[in-house]
Amino acid sequence: MAADLQNNNPTSFAAPNGALWGGRFEGRPSEFLQEYGASLPIDKRMWQEDIQGSQAHATMLAQVGVLSEDDKAAIIDGLNAVAADIAAGNFVFDINDEDIHMSVEKSLTARIGAAGGRLHTGRSRNDQVALDAHLIARKMARELHAKVLKLREALLGRAEQEFGVVMPGYTHLQRAQPVLFSHHMLAYYWMFERDCKRLRTAYEAADVCPLGSAALAGTTYPLDRSLTAQLLGLSAVTPNSMDSVSDRDFMCDLVYACAMTQMHLSRLCEELVLWSSGEFGFITMDDTYSTGSSIMPQKKNPDFAELTRGKTGRVYGDLVTLLTVLKGLPLAYNKDMQEDKEPTFDAVDTVANALYAVTGMIQTMRVNKDRMRTGAEGGFMCATDLADYLVGKGMPFREAHSVVGAMVLWCEKNGRILQSLSADELRTFSEFFDDDALEAVDVEKVVAKRTTQGGTGHEPVQEQLNLAKERLTKDCAW
Numbered sequence: 001m002a003a004d005l006q007n008n009n010p011t012s013f014a015a016p017n018g019a020l021w022g023g024r025f026e027g028r029p030s031e032f033l034q035e036y037g038a039s040l041p042i043d044k045r046m047w048q049e050d051i052q053g054s055q056a057h058a059t060m061l062a063q064v065g066v067l068s069e070d071d072k073a074a075i076i077d078g079l080n081a082v083a084a085d086i087a088a089g090n091f092v093f094d095i096n097d098e099d100i101h102m103s104v105e106k107s108l109t110a111r112i113g114a115a116g117g118r119l120h121t122g123r124s125r126n127d128q129v130a131l132d133a134h135l136i137a138r139k140m141a142r143e144l145h146a147k148v149l150k151l152r153e154a155l156l157g158r159a160e161q162e163f164g165v166v167m168p169g170y171t172h173l174q175r176a177q178p179v180l181f182s183h184h185m186l187a188y189y190w191m192f193e194r195d196c197k198r199l200r201t202a203y204e205a206a207d208v209c210p211l212g213s214a215a216l217a218g219t220t221y222p223l224d225r226s227l228t229a230q231l232l233g234l235s236a237v238t239p240n241s242m243d244s245v246s247d248r249d250f251m252c253d254l255v256y257a258c259a260m261t262q263m264h265l266s267r268l269c270e271e272l273v274l275w276s277s278g279e280f281g282f283i284t285m286d287d288t289y290s291t292g293s294s295i296m297p298q299k300k301n302p303d304f305a306e307l308t309r310g311k312t313g314r315v316y317g318d319l320v321t322l323l324t325v326l327k328g329l330p331l332a333y334n335k336d337m338q339e340d341k342e343p344t345f346d347a348v349d350t351v352a353n354a355l356y357a358v359t360g361m362i363q364t365m366r367v368n369k370d371r372m373r374t375g376a377e378g379g380f381m382c383a384t385d386l387a388d389y390l391v392g393k394g395m396p397f398r399e400a401h402s403v404v405g406a407m408v409l410w411c412e413k414n415g416r417i418l419q420s421l422s423a424d425e426l427r428t429f430s431e432f433f434d435d436d437a438l439e440a441v442d443v444e445k446v447v448a449k450r451t452t453q454g455g456t457g458h459e460p461v462q463e464q465l466n467l468a469k470e471r472l473t474k475d476c477a478w
């Protein structure tokens, strides 16, 4: 290869069989195998990163004297022309080129001749693909981060807008204690806040430069790896060439962040599906986020929430795929690793679309305050507070729990609710009950009394809102 680089014949370094590595071969894989081995349909998505990386590499090579200034200029201009062609849709991707790296280099050489053949000096596709993957993972982490911020903004917006609305809180999907709807929205807000943190971690993992590691062992050319990293805006150079070409941890970090985000989206969507049912009726999904039935004229289905829940499996699958590809790989590069991009891109695309859809659902759904309020008043959800009332009068909590339990049983048998008991009826259960007992079970008060930090009382929820706003501003500045 080195001898060919000195030769000005533009095609001399391409072997007779057409592939860029063909020199030592007499036969070539069948058409089927070429297609089987190709990653171009998937990795052509990294064309910008590939060109950016090559331009940085050429600039660095010229800086250290490995490449002439003329060759460097020809390479930079030529790559700009390739980029313009791809951007305009005029580039013909040929499956025989195996991957985006081959494709771009071949097109460059066809344009500028021998200088194109000098670009790959001191570089291997192993460190080239690692670099492209780092760059695109970094970009994707940032784009997803921005989308999660939009959803956090939407959840926060609804929490502010509906402040004061009371709804049933559940455990085991059984009505447990009344909570503020804002509190419920903010619970999701914090899940997505943590997802942002995970995405920033994925960004940082990708923000290092493996280029200059060559095939696995480094190279004899006097490369300035720090300069390449600096040209690409990457914050550090990787410390070990073998690790550099075989590390895909940064992709796992990104896909893990996707899996967690999708899991949170799925939980939220599950609630939206339940809440929009006739039985709950807590929200009305906007028509624009609903579909109808081809046979039942009355139907309005929360399809997109369901679909989001359904897409969670594929994102988990992407994570397991990626982890399994890497499991058992000896150092350093192995062709197995070509299977890294499809699951990564699929996870990112799926979550990006889901985030967009769910943000719209949250922004547009109608909150049915009355239904929530009615739900909060039924189901004996004030029982704990009635027990606490007895504790306040001096009864041990265990005994109070048992007294109120007996009251609930009696109410159930007699078709009554706790709030309907008269003072005399109350006293048949315990002489600790005074006339003020039922005030303790007023739903507003039950909520307002939960004043512990992070609780559902109006005051701590207001504090939580302020904190959430602060964090949103901070994360938006990232």
Ligand code: ARG
Pocket (backbone or CB within 6 Å): 039, 043, 098, 099, 125, 126, 129, 333, 335, 337, 338, 339
């Ligand atoms: N298409 C390959 C991939 O995505 C690029 C690296 C190929 N390197 C090699 N030695 N075959 O992993």
